[in-house]
Amino acid sequence: MNIFDLLLEADILVQISIFILLGFSILSWSVIFHRVFTLNIAHKKLKLFENEFWSGIDLASLYQKSLSRRNKLNGAEQIFYVGFKEFSKLYQMKRCSSETIISRTLDTMHTAINIELKTLEDYIPLIGTIGSISPYLGLFGTVLGIMHVFVELGKTTNNTATQIIHLQIIAPGIAESLIATAIGLFVAIPSVMAFNYLTTQINNLDQDYNNFIDEFITILYRQIFLNIDSVLNKENKHEETENKTCY
Template sequence: MSIIGLFMQAGLFVKFVMLVLLGFSISSWAIIIQRTRVLSSATNDAEAFEDRFWSGIELSRLYQESHDRRDSLIGSEQIFYSGFKEFVRLHRANSDAPEAIIDGSARAMRIAMNREMETLEAYIPFLGTVGSISPYIGLLGTVWGIMHSFISLAGEKQVSLQTVAPGIAEALIATAIGLFAAIPAVMAYNRLNQRVNKLEQNYDNFVEEFTAILHRQAFSHNPAKQ
């Protein structure tokens, strides 16, 4: 007996279950590889930008550099660009209201951060779904296959292990494939969520630190408000 041979001998419904689970497994691995690359790139970009941000460069110069690449910004740089753009706009419109300037800038950064998080979290919930339902789908195929196998043996006068084993084995393959799809999906789901949460904390810290810098700049032009 081989896995391919058991698959070919399985009933139509069990074959369908196996193919669905194989599809889940292939999709999961594609998402795992793609999301790992995206998160690694986002982490490297965040570290590179924050190194430049804290290097002492003037914010206006850094903003101009970001503005020149505004269509390809991601992560911390996109958050910085959105916040400083709103800061400049509000400061020009009403420099006598530093509280409103800071609130508007912080709000713009939060919106940009939420959009970045939506991008980073894309497709990851699918891994959780695969990890949750794949064993049950495999079990359904197994139960159906065993039931069908025993029904087919109902008319036999003598039933031996050699007679029963192939039908049970082909049914159990469905459970094995379900576990094969579920285990990597669950492990990747937890790991990728951990990395997303770490990036979210990093972005949140940057927003707080940059807001404090903008706060000092806004009030430095309004000494009476300090």
């Protein structure tokens, strides 16, 4: 008796649980392939933008390039775009101190990171949920199948020979029920592995994005703020302004 015969001859409740598990498996693999593809693209875009960022291009020119296609930005380029945009707006406010500009630019870019990560994390919790409940659903189908087998076995006569004959007929039903547990594990194991892998990849991207922000802020401070701090300090001596003057 092959596995397909076991599935076809299983109790209806066992078949229902198996079909649900198969549906979970299809859904899980669809999400896995889609998320892996999406994360690979995100990693490639990050590397491409970092190569362009460190190529020596002027930051203003890079911002203008991003501005020309601002509706199609994502990843590190989107983080750079919103950060440089916020910086430019605050820099034009002469009463803003360098600390205020740095702080608000960082907040803007961290918000952009959270939006990017939220997009990348879509449906990944679903994989974790499938991986968690699939073994229990398989076990539930097995329990229902074995209950059905023993109910049928209880209908036999007390004659020992008759019980043995009926046991030989009904025993395959136990094997049919155990198929549900096997399929539950078949669905759960790859789902849990994929969930851990995808979560690790997202954490790596999060770290890469934050590293990029640190490097970007360092460049802004080094190239611009060091030249204007003395001017801002002189203005602050003549005007009693605080950070709340920046809107």
